[in-house]
Every structure is written in structure tokens, then in C-alpha cells.
Amino acid sequence: MSDKKERILQATEKLLAQYGFHGLSMQMVAKEAKVAAGTIYRYFEDKDDLLYQLHDHILGYVANKLTANVCDDMPLKQQFRTMWLNIWDMACHSDAPLINRGQFENLPRRNSPEQRQLEKRMFAKVDTMFDQGKADGQFKDLDNEILSVLGLEPSACLARKHVRGVVTVSDEALEATIDACWDAITKHK
């Protein structure tokens, strides 16, 4: 990807995290990216397009990070735990400042089927894990979207609160929370 385009996307992400959705001006982005205002329009249709593309850009990053160090042949619990912590780390360390969902979720997005399809493909490994767990009879027989809400979403939610200082989560509590999420998605006699 062009150097400039990359810089513009990163500037946008940073400023979005810092100043929120409104209060993001094209001039600010230009300045932060060390690019002239007009240059942005070589790479992006308009402000909306910039935000759309940022959404996709981040989604790619997230899909990548999310499934880092996860192999199909790891025990399910370990796969799950790894993903859970991947999410937690992303949202906490915020090397990519917007992943901090909540802001990301609210980026304007194309709601096209292609977009939906893309998201599916990106999170294929998550699906595989859930499917495997259900085939095993270890996981509850629920739609993967629901399992995701039960098992992984809390990681992002809690991380956001943790970062905002609403709760402080000790290492011990963190482990207990992961187990609780596991409890949510697994069957109990």
C-alpha cells in the first residue's frame, strides 16, 4: 500500500481514538499524517470513505491479532484462552488505538453483503473453533455469533472498563473471568 495512504490511515486511527468521531477534521488528519489536505482525496473518495476504509483496515488487523498463536491442533480450551487474551491485550495495550472496541464498533461502515462476507472470512478460525467444540459435544449448541458474544465479547467489554479505570482486574481475577467465559459456552451436566 502506498506510503502516504498508510500514513493517512494511521493518523486517522490515532486521532479518532484521541478526539472521538466528531472533532476529527480532515485538516487534522492531514497535519498528523504530514500530508497536504488535498492529498487525502487522492486515496479516499471523501471523509466517509476514509472511515470506511479505516474500518476494513482495522478489521484486518484485528482478525490477524485475534488468532495469533492459535493452531487447530491445540486443545480447545487453550485455543479459546489464547484468543481471549489476544483480545484483552489488543484492547489494553492499544498498539492500535481504536481496537478499543466501542469506538471501533461505531465507525460508520458499509453494510454491504461483501463486507459481511469479508468479516466472516476474517474470523474463520473463530468459527472453526466453535464448530469443533460443538461437534465434540463440549460446547453448547448455539449459533457461533451467540457463542462469540458469550465467550469472547466480555474480554473486550471488560478490557474497555479496565482501561477506563472503572474496574481494576488482577491477574487472578482475569484467569477467573476467562474460566467464567468458558463456563458460559461449555455444557454442564
Add this chain to the structure above:
Amino acid sequence: MSDKKERILQATEKLLAQYGFHGLSMQMVAKEAKVAAGTIYRYFEDKDDLLYQLHDHILGYVANKLTANVCDDMPLKQQFRTMWLNIWDMACHSDAPLINRGQFENLPRRNSPEQRQLEKRMFAKVDTMFDQGKADGQFKDLDNEILSVLGLEPSACLARKHVRGVVTVSDEALEATIDACWDAITKHK
């Protein structure tokens, strides 16, 4: 509360749900509320204050709805189920269009201690429930914020996806999901 102030808040909520955060102008609010633009400034410091107060306004509504039909002497599981469904209903039926969290969560808010305190008081019944469950030995020994993330947050998350059409949740699946959330917060030998 003054009739005008109430009308302004409701107009703001409606327009916010419809047009999103940016794309909400004071003139629009004035028109929708059938009030002169200047009048808004009798009741609200400025645009930020309007949004802050709207946040509080809605929070009050949510706190109310959330604990509707919940009594301390109901069995814990029933208390929990009722709250869970209260959240689900709010987010799905959207009689108050913004509760649909995601938009609400991202309202700018004062992060003052008073604000935090207010939220605490509002959700006192939730805390009571969790405290009771932990005292019983029935719930996991985790911070109430964490229990909330595990047990109740999924209701809002899922409802949002349901409304957006990302998943369709049958009545049966809904019950199973509630049980799964219960699994998340309760102890298992």
C-alpha cells in the same frame, strides 16, 4: 422538569438515534422540539451539556427499566432472568431509541466521580443481587463489574446484533443464552 426541557431532550434522543452523533445540529433539535434555537441555551450550557444531560436522562430511564419487576425476595435466578430480559427488551423494542447501546455508550459523558456515584446508585439493585449471590456462595467471587460484564452485558450485545440482523435469535436460543450467562456467573464444582 420544564415542559420545554423535556421536549428538547426527547428531540435530541430521537435525532441522535436517527442521524448519529455528527449530523445532529442545534437547529435541528430546536425545530424537532418546536422551540427556538436560543431557548435550548436557557436549559443547557452548550451542546456538550445537552449531550451530558441526555446521558443522565437516559441512564435514569435505563436504571428504571432494568430493575422493573425485580424484588429482593424473588429467587436469585428469577431476579437475574428478569433483568436480563429487561435489557433485551429495551435494546430490541427501543421505545427509547438510544438505549440501543453502542450509540448510548458513546455519548460524551462527564467522567466525574459524582457521575460514577450516580451510576452506582442507579444500579444499586443489580449490585444487591450480585452481593446476595456471592454471600450465598452461589455466584463466583468476582467484582460486581465483572459479573455484570459476564452475565448482563451479553444481553445488550446480542440484542444489538439481533436488531442489526446479524443473527436471528429464536425464543429457544434466547432461553439457552440466558442460562449460559447464568453458567458464567455461578459456581460449578
Add this chain to the structure above:
Amino acid sequence: MSDKKERILQATEKLLAQYGFHGLSMQMVAKEAKVAAGTIYRYFEDKDDLLYQLHDHILGYVANKLTANVCDDMPLKQQFRTMWLNIWDMACHSDAPLINRGQFENLPRRNSPEQRQLEKRMFAKVDTMFDQGKADGQFKDLDNEILSVLGLEPSACLARKHVRGVVTVSDEALEATIDACWDAITKHK
């Protein structure tokens, strides 16, 4: 008409005459009219609307001036001469600087039927004169639009050249030109 609206229209006319069509900015208009930039948009949809309305505004002025001091019971030749000179005066003295057709003609205009109708009504007296002349058998039997092009348009054309300094027209030559236009529209054995 509101004082401000009037001032904006006059400023626009002046600047348009001076700087031409491009090179007319809303800020310039605002400054010239001693009005804030935003104020223009209370009275005019956008820049196009401003120009449209200016067109109508001027058209009204022209229709008025054109037939000043013309009565139905004057001899036809005198009616004609008066109108001819009214046009000449307008274009030369430019109390209203844009009448100087050529610039006026090229204002963007709504080409709606209402617009056409309006123009018709405005120039009704001209039509009456031509109709009368044709009924008398004094004028050639041509469409009024054609008679207008032959008899009156040259007044504006010549005036423009006169103002631009392309020709200098003496009083004597002026009278001869009027007669020549009369020759163009009247029958000759």
C-alpha cells in the same frame, strides 16, 4: 424585501459586473453587502439560487425601465424610440451595472415554464407595441421575438460596444441607428 436581502443582491450585481462570473465568491459578496457570510444563506439556498434570484431581480428592473414613459396612445414610432433609448440608457449609464447584457444573458437561469411566463408578462408592453404595428400594416409580419431582435437588440449590442470603447457613437449616429432599426421592422413598398 428585507434590507439585508436587497443589499446582498446589489452587492452581487456590482461584483458580478466587476469581476465576472467566476471570481465571484460568497465571502466577497458578504463583505460588499456588509453582512456575515452565513447570512446570505438565510435568504438564498446556495450560490446558484443567489444568481437565479438576481436574474429575476434584474429582469424585473429591466422590464420596468424598458417601458418607462411609454403609453399605448403615443404614436408607434415614438413608443419604439422611447424604448430603444431606455435600453440604450440602461446599458450605458449602468445605474444597474449588470443590465449591460452579455453578462446578464449569461447568468445561470432556471429554464422553467414559470420563468418563461414571467418574462412574457414583463415584456407585455413590447408585445403590445409590435402587435399594434402589425395590425396597422406598418410592421413586417414576423414573430415578435424576431422583431425584437431586429429592432431593439441592436440597442443593447451597440451600447455594450460603446461602453467598451469599441465604437464611439455620436448623438447624430445614434438617431440614425434608431431610424435604421425602425427600417428593419417596418414594411417598405
Add this chain to the structure above:
Amino acid sequence: MSDKKERILQATEKLLAQYGFHGLSMQMVAKEAKVAAGTIYRYFEDKDDLLYQLHDHILGYVANKLTANVCDDMPLKQQFRTMWLNIWDMACHSDAPLINRGQFENLPRRNSPEQRQLEKRMFAKVDTMFDQGKADGQFKDLDNEILSVLGLEPSACLARKHVRGVVTVSDEALEATIDACWDAITKHK
């Protein structure tokens, strides 16, 4: 003339006719002419110069067309009729889309004496005709510019209205109009 320069001029003329004066951008011209934006600046100082040169370019074309098929030894009336119809055809058929005066007249132009001189030379044949007619005692004794306004300008004016659909001019009416213009410039006892 360089192939590229020619293409640029033609692109400019086409786009000018289509999009009007503002709404003509150098990028558009470049694209239409299949030339890089920077290339325009090899042949033209700046945008103004491009328009100036276009003016001259068209003027040459007009001067050429105007006097096509006109010989000094044709009877005066026939010379006049031929020129009149040349103008009519140009403005109607618009093989060169801008000749449609009204747009052409308003091109920015250098008002230098050289420019004026050039125009003179271009329209020399018209002058010759008028001079001849005055020498004969057949034409009125008026400045050639005035005779031009009386005799030829109406052709362009009417053609513009014809094209715009304001009037429909039958072949018969056309001939009558030519005669009327002849009446305007010739002496009557």
C-alpha cells in the same frame, strides 16, 4: 500547431460549451485531451492564457467561416446574404460548439490593441463589403461597427434563441429576416 496543443484547445472548447465557464477544471481538460495535467503548462502560461488562446483560436475559425463563399465581385446583396447565413449556420449547427456566441463573447480576452487589430484584420472582408456599399451610396453612412450590429448581429442573436427553443424560425421567416436586416443597413428614399 503541435498535436497536443490542438487537442487541448479542442477539449477546452468542448468542455466549456458543456460545463460553462466555472466548472471547467484543468484536470478535466487534461483528461478529455488525453494529456497529463502538467502538459497543458508546456503550451499555455496558465488557465487564463488557455482561455485567451482559445478565444483567438475560435476567432480565427469564425473569421474563416464567416466569409466562406464570399467574393468581392458578387453583388453586394448576395455577399451580405451569404455572410448572414454563414453566421446562422455556425451558431445553429455548432460544429464548433462555442461559436454559439453568448458563451464565446464572454470568454475572457486580452483587451490589447494588438488583439483589436487582429480582429480587424480577421473581419476585413466584412469591412470591405460595408465600405463598398457606402461608396455605392447603397448603404447608410454609418460606422462599420454599427452596420455590423444592425445587419449581422441579429443573425447570431436570433440563432441563439432558435437553438434555445425560444422561437422557431421557418425558412420563410428566415429569408424575411435577412431582408429586414438588409433594410436596416440600406438607404430608403
Add this chain to the structure above:
DNA sequence: GATGAATGAGGATTCATTCAT
């Protein structure tokens, strides 16, 4: 208290022009 006309700073976007390749 209420109004809404007026303000003008600030936003997104365009576009003439330059210049390294």
C-alpha cells in the same frame, strides 16, 4: 422567559499549479 436573525469561525472539498521522475 422566549425568539430567531445574525454571526463568523471552522469544516469538507476542489483545483490551479509545481516538480521530481
Add this chain to the structure above:
DNA sequence: GATGAATGAATCCTCATTCAT
């Protein structure tokens, strides 16, 4: 000569806020 990416000033327009009535 030719290119077209990059520039950034200038454009049109919006909108939070004020204030005379």
C-alpha cells in the same frame, strides 16, 4: 518533452452561539 502525484490556498457552506427585540 511528458507525466501525474502532491500541494495548500481558496471555495462553498454549516452550525454553535449570541443578543436585540
